[in-house]
Amino acid sequence: SATGNTILGEEKFSTDSSFISCTSKPQKESCKHNGQIFEVIDTPGLYDTSKTEELVKRDLKLCLEMTSPGPHMFLVIMSVGRITEQEKYTLKYMSEMFGDEDFLNHTILVITRKEDLDPERNSDDEDDDYDVSDELKTFIYDSEDLTRIVKQCGDRCLAISNSGLVHSSNRRGEAQRIIQSAYELIDQNKGVCYSNFMFKELKRRQEILRRENEFREQRLTE
Numbered sequence: 001s002a003t004g005n006t007i008l009g010e011e012k013f014s015t016d017s018s019f020i021s022c023t024s025k026p027q028k029e030s031c032k033h034n035g036q037i038f039e040v041i042d043t044p045g046l047y048d049t050s051k052t053e054e055l056v057k058r059d060l061k062l063c064l065e066m067t068s069p070g071p072h073m074f075l076v077i078m079s080v081g082r083i084t085e086q087e088k089y090t091l092k093y094m095s096e097m098f099g100d101e102d103f104l105n106h107t108i109l110v111i112t113r114k115e116d117l118d119p120e121r122n123s124d125d126e127d128d129d130y131d132v133s134d135e136l137k138t139f140i141y142d143s144e145d146l147t148r149i150v151k152q153c154g155d156r157c158l159a160i161s162n163s164g165l166v167h168s169s170n171r172r173g174e175a176q177r178i179i180q181s182a183y184e185l186i187d188q189n190k191g192v193c194y195s196n197f198m199f200k201e202l203k204r205r206q207e208i209l210r211r212e213n214e215f216r217e218q219r220l221t222e
């Protein structure tokens with residue numbers, strides 16, 4: 001959610017001060033960069049323990065339905081210090097749902113709390129655009145799971161910091177970097193957005209099942 005706000009340049013998605021995910025419903029907002037409109041959808045956390053897997057999947061489907069004809073990019077957000085067992089499975093989980101290759105071809109891994117990659121750095125440092133590429137590499141290659149995830153995403157990995165106010169130069173700079181990556185990804189995919197063919201197929205089957213159930217219930221009440 002914080003990353004979404006960074007892109008929007010406004011505090012539109014609610015963020016939680018704790019580590020507990022507080023986004024419960026998909027939310028769509030838009031913003032303008034370089035004269036172009038960007039729509040950003042904040043998805044609820046995939047591993048919200050108060051929700052069943054079915055509910056989480058339903059919400060994710062809702063998110064897809066909010067884009068037309070489909071999203072140009074998925075940002076999979078992980079956080080330095082919060083890469084839990086579950087998050088390592090996020091990509092697997094989402095791939096299962098959205099289809100492997102097409103999904104991954106539209107995905108960028110975003111690692112937040114980049115300031116924690118370099119704890120020695122003075123946080124009062126005025127330089128917002130500090131380079132953590134070496135620390136990021138070490139961070140990724142220290143973990144087999146992360147290495148695999150980054151590879152799956154075609155080496156698209158961005159470390160950003162959402163610290164400070166949403167209008168701060170730090171966050172405006174990070175928004176620019178994300179938008180830049182978006183342009184590069186859109187270019188790589190020749191402007192073709194994620195095709196929700198698999199998703200449509202899933203919906204079609206669910207619809208058939210629903211009708212069958214309806215029909216059965218109707219016969220029972222007759």
Ligand SMILES: Nc1nc2c(ncn2[C@@H]2O[C@H](COP(=O)(O)OP(=O)(O)O)[C@@H](O)[C@H]2O)c(=O)[nH]1
Pocket residue numbers: 001002003014015016017018019020021022023045077112113114160161162163
């Ligand atoms: N210092 C710092 N805090 C962050 C960063 N990204 C998110 N946070 C904070 O972490 C908490 C949870 O973030 P949120 O975006 O709501 O989590 P999510 O929606 O579940 O991914 C909030 O208090 C955010 O302000 C970051 O890059 N640096």
Ligand SMILES: [Mg+2]
Pocket residue numbers: 001002014015021022023042043044045
């Ligand atoms: Mg959230």
